[in-house]
Amino acid sequence: MKTLLPLLRPHYWPTWLAIGMLKALQPLPVPVLTLLGRALGSFAVRLPMSFVRIARTNINICLPELSDQQRELLLKEHFKSLGLGIFETAMAWWGSNRRIARITQLEGREHLRAALERGKGAILLSAHFTTLEIGGRVLCDELKREINIMYRPTANAVLERFLAKNRIDHTKRAIQRDDVRTLITALRANEPVWYAPDQAYRKKGAEMVPFFGIPAATNTATSRLARMTGAAVLPYFQERLPSGDYRMVISPMLENFPSDDPVADAQRFNALIELQVRRFPEQYLWIHRRFKGLSPDYPDYYKRKRAR
Numbered sequence: 001m002k003t004l005l006p007l008l009r010p011h012y013w014p015t016w017l018a019i020g021m022l023k024a025l026q027p028l029p030v031p032v033l034t035l036l037g038r039a040l041g042s043f044a045v046r047l048p049m050s051f052v053r054i055a056r057t058n059i060n061i062c063l064p065e066l067s068d069q070q071r072e073l074l075l076k077e078h079f080k081s082l083g084l085g086i087f088e089t090a091m092a093w094w095g096s097n098r099r100i101a102r103i104t105q106l107e108g109r110e111h112l113r114a115a116l117e118r119g120k121g122a123i124l125l126s127a128h129f130t131t132l133e134i135g136g137r138v139l140c141d142e143l144k145r146e147i148n149i150m151y152r153p154t155a156n157a158v159l160e161r162f163l164a165k166n167r168i169d170h171t172k173r174a175i176q177r178d179d180v181r182t183l184i185t186a187l188r189a190n191e192p193v194w195y196a197p198d199q200a201y202r203k204k205g206a207e208m209v210p211f212f213g214i215p216a217a218t219n220t221a222t223s224r225l226a227r228m229t230g231a232a233v234l235p236y237f238q239e240r241l242p243s244g245d246y247r248m249v250i251s252p253m254l255e256n257f258p259s260d261d262p263v264a265d266a267q268r269f270n271a272l273i274e275l276q277v278r279r280f281p282e283q284y285l286w287i288h289r290r291f292k293g294l295s296p297d298y299p300d301y302y303k304r305k306r307a308r
Contacts (some may be wrong), residue, residue: 007158015158022090030103030244033087041083045076055079055286057301062212063281077282078130084240085130092137093166104138108234108250112192115232115253121187123226124236124250127198127273128285131246135238138248139194140170148173148186150195178203180221187229194236197222198273200292208294209266212274217294223258223265233257235269237276240283 025036045052055078059071066074091100115122124139126132139147149171154160167174172191175182186193201219209218226233232253239247258265277284291301 007161012156012158015156019158019162022086023094025087026090026094030091033091034084034244037084037087038080039083040086041078041080042076044083045079051287052079053304054289054302058286058288058290059281061214061291061301062277074281075286078284078286081130081240081282082287085133088131088240089133092133093162095137097141100134100137100141103244104134104246104248106138106142106248106250108252109142111234111250111252115234116190116192118230118232119190120230120232121190122192123187123222123231123233124192124194125222125233125269126194126196126236126238127276128196128288129238129276129280129283130285131238131240131283132196132285134246135236135248136194137170138238138246139236143192145170146172146191148175148183148191148193150175150177150183150193152177180225183225184229187225187231193231198270198290199288200290202292202294206294207263207266209263209270211270211290214291215293215298216270216291218266218270220262220266222269223262226258235272239280 025033028036052075056071056075059066059074059078063071063074112122112124126135129135136149149167151163151167151174153176154163164174173182173186175186175193177195183193197219200217202217205219205221205224206217207220208215209220210216211218222233225231234253235251237249237251239249241247254268257268289302291299293299
């Protein structure tokens with residue numbers, strides 16, 4: 001009980017309330033959750049939140065070929081997608097295997113089987129789309145808790161508690177992002193590891209790699225890990241379809257990967273993400289400050305503009 005007491009502080013009450021509401025609403029039919037999610041997103045995009053400003057900035061600099069009206073429409077659709085993602089997360093946490101299987105389809109199982117038959121593990125590379133949580137749940141169900149996931153802990157202790165329980169319930173092992181030793185152990189045991197290395201990374205080994213033509217601080221460790229362990233590297237992307245169902249695709253092993261150039265390898269994966277973003281632009285996580293530099297002379301794209 002003592003360990004719970006810090007989590008009961010008033011600071012965490014909104015988080016407890018939000019989690020309780022999500023758990024209570026999760027059993028509703030998917031069309032109802034879809035309506036609720038889109039309504040929530042439509043409301044949120046009108047609020048004076050930093051997330052709105054960040055998403056607008058990212059869309060403007062990544063998709064300059066769109067008109068101002070098209071970018072504003074995309075911004076609104078993105079927040080509807082974020083709202084949907086919240087209820088998808090609830091389904092991923094608490095939904096039954098039967099319910100998840102009914103609304104999802106997984107393609108490319110044979111590619112993962114072929115990768116593991118090599119006996120050197122497999123790295124499933126994803127990116128931060130709003131469908132990321134339900135995509136992870138599908139992998140966990142498919143691999144019967146034999147999947148390892150890499151994650152970055154969240155600062156909210158209550159939310160982290162629920163995330164940790166979800167990881168324990170559905171995975172073989174949850175590996176913190178900086179725990180390279182455990183990651184290598186899993187791969188050398190011929191286990192699959194799923195992670196999304198596409199967010200801003202400014203620690204050791206970071207390089208400025210183009211993303212939508214703009215230099216972005218990027219983790220280049222994937223190719224080094226693949227070289228060290230011999231693991232196959234397979235892209236894994238999720239898509240929310242107009243029907244309301246979900247399509248998850250495990251692509252074939254990347255050929256000639258890794259190369260002798262980790263930066264070129266990272267740029268290769270960034271290009272794959274770009275292709276996926278252009279197919280479903282509203283589903284990418286535009287609210288992340290992807291374009292943070294490694295040095296003070298890098299442009300501050302997210303600086304607030306002073307009102308005149």
